[in-house]
Amino acid sequence: QKEVEQNSGPLSVPEGAIASLNCTYSDRGSQSFFWYRQYSGKSPELIMSIYSNGDKEDGRFTAQLNKASQYVSLLIRDSQPSDSATYLCAADTGRRALTFGSGTRLQVQP
Amino acid sequence: GAGVSQTPSNKVTEKGKYVELRCDPISGHTALYWYRQSLGQGPEFLIYFQGTGAADDSGLPNDRFFAVRPEGSVSTLKIQRTERGDSAVYLCASSPLDGQNTEAFFGQGTRLTVV
Numbered sequence: 158q159k160e161v162e163q164n165s166g167p168l169s170v171p172e173g174a175i176a177s178l179n180c181t182y183s184d185r186g187s188q189s190f191f192w193y194r195q196y197s198g199k200s201p202e203l204i205m206s207i208y209s210n211g212d213k214e215d216g217r218f219t220a221q222l223n224k225a226s227q228y229v230s231l232l233i234r235d236s237q238p239s240d241s242a243t244y245l246c247a248a249d250t251g252r253r254a255l256t257f258g259s260g261t262r263l264q265v266q267p
Numbered sequence: 268g269a270g271v272s273q274t275p276s277n278k279v280t281e282k283g284k285y286v287e288l289r290c291d292p293i294s295g296h297t298a299l300y301w302y303r304q305s306l307g308q309g310p311e312f313l314i315y316f317q318g319t320g321a322a323d324d325s326g327l328p329n330d331r332f333f334a335v336r337p338e339g340s341v342s343t344l345k346i347q348r349t350e351r352g353d354s355a356v357y358l359c360a361s362s363p364l365d366g367q368n369t370e371a372f373f374g375q376g377t378r379l380t381v382v
Contacts, residue, residue: 247309
């Protein structure tokens with residue numbers, strides 16, 4: 158079992174809809190969680206971090222963390238074609254280096 | 268500089284050759300990480316430096332891989348006797364490691380192709 162699991166997608170949503178991206182992790186010692194966006198041929202770009210149970214909102218993005226269920230999600234409201242990318246979930250398992258999932262490819266249809 | 272800088276952006280080398288990849292982190296960031304990313308996969312951890320010392324090198328695949336950060340800033344990833352399986356994008360990231368904040372910021376990567 159991989160430490161951080163994501164559905165590879167693609168997840169296809171129409172423009173203006175809410176995109177919901179999900180991630181599960183296996184190490185209960187994981188402290189911090191991150192969402193990165195990666196455009197094709199580019200490096201990962203940090204878009205959200207979350208450290209405590211609950212929701213954290215930043216503009217159109219909301220990260221959700223449930224440590225009891227070992228579940229992290231990212232909601233993108235009012236999805237735009239420019240949001241089309243691969244979204245990587247990452248966890249800090251306590252060793253201060255990140256463990257990444259394989260990413261979910263999001264396609265926002267105009 | 269404003270962000271993490273990696274050089275070269277692309278490197279093509281012959282099997283068996285030695286390569287060095289350089290990373291210049293964000294000024295003031297004490298933590299520096301090397302990752303490797305293959306097509307369709309997430310970044311895979313290689314090594315983490317806190318200051319000048321390697322705090323965790325458990326991700327280095329074998330003894331052909333080595334990394335240094337002699338002055339606590341710039342780091343070099345060194346690969347000896349390259350193999351075709353080493354072909355990947357090598358990503359460097361840095362982090363301030365300020366308390367609980369372990370946010371890491373990536374450079375643009377070095378695409379290594381071993382032919």
